[in-house]
Amino acid sequence: MTVIVIALISIEAHQRRIGELQAAEYTVNALNISNALLQIREKMDAIGLIRSEYLAAVQLSNFKVELEAATSQLRQLSGGQNSYESSAAALMAGITGVERLVQQKNDLLASRSILEINMQNMLLQNSHDERIALLLTEALGTQNLLKTAEIEREIRTLYAQSSAPDQWTRVAFADSGILKTVEDLIVNQEQIDRQLRSMSDEATRTAADLRADQISLQDHYWFSPVVLTFFLLVTLAVIFWLYSAYIRQRALGQMNEQSRLDSLGMLSGEVAHDISNMVSVVIGSLNLLREDQLNSRSRTLDKALYAAEKSIQMIDRLLMFARRKQLRPEIISVNELIRGLEEIIILTCGDHIDIRLNLCEEELFLKVDPNLLESSLINLCLNARNAIDDTGTILIEVRGHENQQVTIAVEDDGRGIPKAALKRVFEPFYSFSANGHPKGQGLGLSMVYGFTRQSGGTLTIQSTVNKGTRVEMIFNAH
Amino acid sequence: MRIESVIGGGLLWLSSSLLYGEGPDVRIACSPFVAVCEWLAEDFSATFDISVDMTRMSSGEVLQALYTDPGEQSFDLWWGGTGDAHLQAAQSGLLQPIEPANLHEQLRWSHYFWELSDYQSVGLYTGTLVLITNRAALAPSSLQPVSCWSDLGDPRYRGQLLIADPSTSGTSFTALATIMHLYEEAEATRLIQEISLNVEGRSTSGFDPVERVLAGERAITIGFAHDVYRALDGQDQISITPPCEGTGYEIAAISMTRDARNTELVERLVEYSLTAAAQNALVNEVTHQMFSNQATERSDVYQDWSLLDVINYDLRFYSTERARQQILSHWRRP
Structure with a gap:
C-alpha cells in the first residue's frame, strides 16, 4: 500500500514538474513582453520629444498594435493553469497600466500643443517683450523643473527692470499661467514616466524571476541530486513492489498447487484404500472360484482376475501418490542402481531413443525404497519416450550438491508441455498428450511425486514446448 | 532686531533651558560646505537669539547617524544635503511632517519635492x-x-x-x-x-x-x-x-527630525530658511546654489543655461x- 502511495505521489510530482516545464516555456514569452515594455518606455520618451501631434499619434497607433500583441501573449500565458498565472496577471496589469499611461501621455501632448497655440496668440495680442517670448518658448520645450524655475526667475527680473511695470501686469499674469501649465505638464510627465519605469522594472523583474525558474528547471531538473535521489528511490520502490508482488504471487501459486495436490492425495488415498480392500476381496473370491474349477479353463475368470490385479497395481500407484504406500527404504548407491536399470530402460524405450547417462563421478548414497526409485525412474523414462515423436535423446543425470542433496534428473528433447498443462501434471489421472491422445492412466508422475515427497525429497519439472522436459527428483543424501 | 524677536527668543531660550538644562536650543546637522554652516549658525543665533549646535556632516553621514543614533541625542534640524538622503529618511520614518507658511512662495521643484517626501522635507536649493x-x-x-x-x-x-x-x-x-x-x-x-x-x-x-x-x-x-x-x-x-x-542634479532639502525637541523653533527656522531674505543673503555672497524661493536672486553660476540641461532624474526611485x-x-x- 505504501509503495502504491509513493508511486502515485511520484507520478503526481512528475506531472506537476512537466506542468512547470511547460509553464517555463511560456517565460520566453514573458521575457519578450518585458522587452516590449522596455521598448515602449523608450518610445514613450521619444514621443515626449515629438512636437508634432500627428507624428505622436502615428507612434501611439503603432504602440497600440504592439500592446495588443503583448496582451494576447499574456492571455495565453495566463490560460496555462499553473503557478505562473499570477505572474502573468501581474504582467497583464502592467500592460493595461501602460495603455492607460499612453493615453495620458497622449492627452499631455495634446495639452502641450494647445498651450503652444495659446501662447503664440497671447504673444501676438500683447506685443510681448521679445526676450520674455523667447524664454517662454524655451520653457515650453523644457523637460525639467529646474530650467522652468530659472526661466521664471529670469522673467521676474525682466519685469522688475521694466520701465512701465503696470502695463505688464496682465501679460505677467498670462506668462505666469503659461509657466505654471508647463511645470504641471512636466510634473505630470515625470509622474507618468515614473509609473512607466516602475511598471517596466516590475515586468523585467517578474520576467527575470520566471527566466531564473526556467533555467533552474532546465539546468537542474534532471541533474539535481535531490531529484535524482527521489527518482532513484521511486524506481527502487517500484522495482521492490513489483518483485515482492511477483514473489507473493508465485508463493501463493505454489501454495495453492501444493494444497491442491495434498487434498487430492488425501482423497485418492482414502478412496484407493477402500477400493484396494474391496478389490482384494474380489481377487480372493476369484482365486477360490478358480481353485474350485481347477482344470476347467474359464477365459472369463482369467479376464476377471487380470482386471482385478491391474486394479491393484493402479491402486498401488494411487496410494503411492497419496503417500500411503508402505516404504522400505534402504541405503543404495545411486549410480549403481541406475546402471542396473540402463538395459531395461533401453529396451523399454526402443531403438529410436538414445539413452545417455551422466552420472556423478563420486559415489552417492541415498536412503530410499530402491524398488520405488526404480519404478519412478522407469515411469519418468516412459513419459520421456512418449514425448518424443521420432528420434530423440533421454538423459539421465545424477548430481551431488554441496548442501548434501542429490538430484536425479530425467531429461528429454521431446515436444515439451505447455505452461497451462504443466501446473497439473502431478495430479492423478491427469494425462497430457500434445496430439490429444493421452497415453497411460495419468498416474505415473503422480506416483513419482508421492514417492519423492514421502522420501523427504522434492520433485520439480521444467518444460519448454518443442524443446523438451526435465524432471528432477531431489533427495537428501545419506 | 525687533523687540518681539528678542523677547520671543529669550522666552524660547528660557523654556528650553528649563526643559533641557544648559544644552543648545537647537542641534543642526548641516550638509553644505562649512562656510554655509558657519554663516547659518551665526545668523540663526543672531536672528532668533538662540544657542545653536551646528555639526557639519555629509548627507550620507547624517542618514547614518539618524539610523544608528535616534532619540534625544540626535539632531533637530537637517539643513541641506542631497534630497535622496532626505527622502530615504522620510521613507524610513526618521523625519516628521512640516508645512511652512511660505510654502506657496517656493518654486515648483521645491513644492514638488515636499509632495514627494510625503510633506516631510522641503526643497531648499538645487x-x-x-x-x-x-x-x-x-x-x-x-x-x-x-x-x-x-x-x-x-x-x-x-x-x-x-x-x-x-x-x-x-x-x-x-x-x-x-x-x-x-x-x-x-x-x-x-x-x-x-x-x-x-x-x-x-x-x-x-x-x-x-x-x-x-x-x-x-x-x-x-x-x-x-x-x-x-x-x-x-x-x-x-x-x-x-x-x-x-x-x-540634486534638490537639497530641509527637514525636521522625528525626535526633534523644540518643534516650534525648528518650524520657524525652516520657514526662515525658505524666505527670500535669508536666501538672498546666502546666494552669491556665501554660496551659489539655485535657491527655492521665487523671489530669491538668480545664482551667478547658473546663468549659463547649458548647466541646466538635466536628465529627468527620478528622485523618488533613487x-x-x-x-x-x-x-x-x-x-x-x-
Missing part, C-alpha cells in the same frame, strides 16, 4: 553636476579633459580620478544614479565599475575631492557646479564641463533603499 578637470595636473599624461560620463571609465584615466565614497557622499551617489539613469543597466554597471577602478585616493565628502583637484592633487573629479565655482578663485587651469549625455544598495554594490572602493 544644483547640477559637472565634470571638473585640472588641466595642469593632467598635462603630464597629455590626455584631454573629460567631457562625458563615459570618459570617466576610460582606462587611460587610471589613477587620475578622485571621487568620494558614494555611500557617504550625496554628490557621488547622485553622479552614479545619473549614470544608471542614462545607460542600460548592464552598461551602467560596467561603467560604474570602470570609474571606480580609475579612482585613486579616498574621500567621504562631495566637495573635498573638488578642492583637492583644484589644488592639483588629482586631475579629474565630479562636483556640483556651485561648489566648483565657489572654489575656483580665478584658476584658469580648470575645465568645467556639463556632461555630454546630460547631467544629474532614494529607495533597493536602488541605493543596487548602485552602491557596483562601486569598488579604491
Whole structure:
C-alpha cells in the first residue's frame, strides 16, 4: 500500500514538474513582453520629444498594435493553469497600466500643443517683450523643473527692470499661467514616466524571476541530486513492489498447487484404500472360484482376475501418490542402481531413443525404497519416450550438491508441455498428450511425486514446448 | 532686531533651558560646505537669539547617524544635503511632517519635492553636476579633459580620478544614479565599475575631492557646479564641463527630525530658511546654489543655461533603499 502511495505521489510530482516545464516555456514569452515594455518606455520618451501631434499619434497607433500583441501573449500565458498565472496577471496589469499611461501621455501632448497655440496668440495680442517670448518658448520645450524655475526667475527680473511695470501686469499674469501649465505638464510627465519605469522594472523583474525558474528547471531538473535521489528511490520502490508482488504471487501459486495436490492425495488415498480392500476381496473370491474349477479353463475368470490385479497395481500407484504406500527404504548407491536399470530402460524405450547417462563421478548414497526409485525412474523414462515423436535423446543425470542433496534428473528433447498443462501434471489421472491422445492412466508422475515427497525429497519439472522436459527428483543424501 | 524677536527668543531660550538644562536650543546637522554652516549658525543665533549646535556632516553621514543614533541625542534640524538622503529618511520614518507658511512662495521643484517626501522635507536649493578637470595636473599624461560620463571609465584615466565614497557622499551617489539613469543597466554597471577602478585616493565628502583637484592633487573629479565655482578663485587651469549625455542634479532639502525637541523653533527656522531674505543673503555672497524661493536672486553660476540641461532624474526611485544598495554594490572602493 505504501509503495502504491509513493508511486502515485511520484507520478503526481512528475506531472506537476512537466506542468512547470511547460509553464517555463511560456517565460520566453514573458521575457519578450518585458522587452516590449522596455521598448515602449523608450518610445514613450521619444514621443515626449515629438512636437508634432500627428507624428505622436502615428507612434501611439503603432504602440497600440504592439500592446495588443503583448496582451494576447499574456492571455495565453495566463490560460496555462499553473503557478505562473499570477505572474502573468501581474504582467497583464502592467500592460493595461501602460495603455492607460499612453493615453495620458497622449492627452499631455495634446495639452502641450494647445498651450503652444495659446501662447503664440497671447504673444501676438500683447506685443510681448521679445526676450520674455523667447524664454517662454524655451520653457515650453523644457523637460525639467529646474530650467522652468530659472526661466521664471529670469522673467521676474525682466519685469522688475521694466520701465512701465503696470502695463505688464496682465501679460505677467498670462506668462505666469503659461509657466505654471508647463511645470504641471512636466510634473505630470515625470509622474507618468515614473509609473512607466516602475511598471517596466516590475515586468523585467517578474520576467527575470520566471527566466531564473526556467533555467533552474532546465539546468537542474534532471541533474539535481535531490531529484535524482527521489527518482532513484521511486524506481527502487517500484522495482521492490513489483518483485515482492511477483514473489507473493508465485508463493501463493505454489501454495495453492501444493494444497491442491495434498487434498487430492488425501482423497485418492482414502478412496484407493477402500477400493484396494474391496478389490482384494474380489481377487480372493476369484482365486477360490478358480481353485474350485481347477482344470476347467474359464477365459472369463482369467479376464476377471487380470482386471482385478491391474486394479491393484493402479491402486498401488494411487496410494503411492497419496503417500500411503508402505516404504522400505534402504541405503543404495545411486549410480549403481541406475546402471542396473540402463538395459531395461533401453529396451523399454526402443531403438529410436538414445539413452545417455551422466552420472556423478563420486559415489552417492541415498536412503530410499530402491524398488520405488526404480519404478519412478522407469515411469519418468516412459513419459520421456512418449514425448518424443521420432528420434530423440533421454538423459539421465545424477548430481551431488554441496548442501548434501542429490538430484536425479530425467531429461528429454521431446515436444515439451505447455505452461497451462504443466501446473497439473502431478495430479492423478491427469494425462497430457500434445496430439490429444493421452497415453497411460495419468498416474505415473503422480506416483513419482508421492514417492519423492514421502522420501523427504522434492520433485520439480521444467518444460519448454518443442524443446523438451526435465524432471528432477531431489533427495537428501545419506 | 525687533523687540518681539528678542523677547520671543529669550522666552524660547528660557523654556528650553528649563526643559533641557544648559544644552543648545537647537542641534543642526548641516550638509553644505562649512562656510554655509558657519554663516547659518551665526545668523540663526543672531536672528532668533538662540544657542545653536551646528555639526557639519555629509548627507550620507547624517542618514547614518539618524539610523544608528535616534532619540534625544540626535539632531533637530537637517539643513541641506542631497534630497535622496532626505527622502530615504522620510521613507524610513526618521523625519516628521512640516508645512511652512511660505510654502506657496517656493518654486515648483521645491513644492514638488515636499509632495514627494510625503510633506516631510522641503526643497531648499538645487544644483547640477559637472565634470571638473585640472588641466595642469593632467598635462603630464597629455590626455584631454573629460567631457562625458563615459570618459570617466576610460582606462587611460587610471589613477587620475578622485571621487568620494558614494555611500557617504550625496554628490557621488547622485553622479552614479545619473549614470544608471542614462545607460542600460548592464552598461551602467560596467561603467560604474570602470570609474571606480580609475579612482585613486579616498574621500567621504562631495566637495573635498573638488578642492583637492583644484589644488592639483588629482586631475579629474565630479562636483556640483556651485561648489566648483565657489572654489575656483580665478584658476584658469580648470575645465568645467556639463556632461555630454546630460547631467544629474540634486534638490537639497530641509527637514525636521522625528525626535526633534523644540518643534516650534525648528518650524520657524525652516520657514526662515525658505524666505527670500535669508536666501538672498546666502546666494552669491556665501554660496551659489539655485535657491527655492521665487523671489530669491538668480545664482551667478547658473546663468549659463547649458548647466541646466538635466536628465529627468527620478528622485523618488533613487532614494529607495533597493536602488541605493543596487548602485552602491557596483562601486569598488579604491
